[in-house]
Amino acid sequence: MPVKPLLTKDFATEGLAQLKVYERSGGYSGFKKALETQPDDLVELVKKSGLRGRGGAGFPTGSKWSFLPKGVYPRYLVCNADESEPGCFKDRYLIENSPHQVLEGILIASYAIGCNLAFIYIRGEYLPQHDALEAAIAEARQAGYIGRNVLGKGYDIDVILHRGAGAYICGEETALLTSLEGYRGEPRLKPPFPAIKGLYGKPTVVNNVETVCNLPHIVLNGADWFKAIGTPTGSGTRLWCMSGHVNRPGNYEMENGTPIRELIEEQGGGVWKNRKLKAFQPGGASMMVLLPEHLDVGLDFDAIQKAGSLAGAGAIVVMDETTCMVDAARRYVKFFHHESCGKCTPCREGTFWMANIFDAMEAGEAKPADIDLLLDIGYGIDGRSFCPLGDASTWFPRSVIKFFRDEFQQHISEKGCPFKKSVQEAVA
């Protein structure tokens, strides 16, 4: 029996962003059902469903909720819509097409954890998406889904939409909370984890947009139904953002465990211009490179980790045979350098140092010893940074050196990029 997509199943419906249309396709019936259920039972339901966070780490959502200390109030739910991982554009797509689905998920999560004030932290660049959510919140308030004594059930909930202002680091949950409190978006030491001491020092759950979008469906159809989709350790579907050298880039919702080959070759129409696949990333800028031999790996947190990379935020970046792997790594390293918050030395100085070496590589000024120097710097950053931003800055470049060391050597011996005649006159 073919399984239909979950989160995107109604996206072809015209006007889905409007409350009336969303309700006609079953919208808010999950929230209504949730309000008839004891909050603790909802936490158990989500635990049992096996839902794992879709923001990148894949942590079980129900467990995250259950870490909140008993009897400590107020407690907050923060929906992380600060999507900024290069290669990733799924949250934007979910918000644009169905802002009420996001909102309904937030309301269910808030009710389940006993929160009366929820926040959505959306990246500053997503202004039209911000406006779509704002309109949805106004409609939901009007309809009585948000406010005091929601639907006569004695539950109070308010939602504040908060706009960021251009900082990748604010996608990291503790930096996000610091930013939401009005400070510079620098991460905090864990522990204490946000569940114990989060926003304003109160117990807080931070959940990704795609994670909360799953909740209405789980509440309506049950944990067993959800668990039957996907793999034993990866229930449900995921949205995969496909970009790069593929014929049909875009968002694709796939059942967990589907071979990567099916996504790239069938959904995406294969590598463009009839070229060969050289490499791909399964989880956005941070993640280690995979090779054509990994095409039969399943789209799943655990399977991708076993293959030597990470599924991260679910972004597949496809690179064909003409790609300069050194330049691809250079862009990402420059990105992490640009986005490093500067709080800790390994990340602040290390990304700067790596970026300089990569610039020298492309400019034909690198020395043979620079390849091992890059690995050394990476070793000095990874596991020694304050937060995962620094660690992640080293994963892709180090994996590229491992698999494509000859390209680095070529850049050095040929004094420049063998793939490009003229390089970035207008590039930062």
Add this chain to the structure above:
Amino acid sequence: MPLANSTVEHIRDLAARYPSKQSAIIPALWAVQHEQGYVTKEAMAEIAEHLGLPSSLIEATASFYSMFLTKPEGRHDVVICVNAPCMLRGADEMAAYLQRALGVRDGQTTSDGAITWHSTIECLGACGGAPMMQVDHHFEENLTEERIDTIVERLRQPGAAGGGAVVAAAEPPKRKVAAKRVRTEN
């Protein structure tokens, strides 16, 4: 230039909305930038006054976030992404073309004051439509030289509306998700 009364009122409303008035700093900076186009030290001092916080705190926060402008720019803001997913689909060539079309370098404003452009390594979240650029907060995807010409020409018109109006006409049809998933029941 003192803030408009409506902006001040908005900032005070914001402070009352959040459990901590400090959380209103970023929304207040947005409100000021929306009114004046950029955020001066004087405006930050005003925000501080209305929120009852030291202005050093407002400046510390403002200087962290790349989207707050400290000086006036052109009437339209054009940003082109050159991170890897966009690079793979020709963003460098588009950036070079845009630079030639505008006749000013990365980070500068055209002589008619119409457009300030810069390239960015920060992913804007439109990799599926690469190469892309952001025009006044709206995304222009699947760029070609011809499309850049059309966009630039429109933005140069003295009365050209913000990116919204421009984009509405030029945006390609929304891509539908192709969500075919096959599963066998055992």
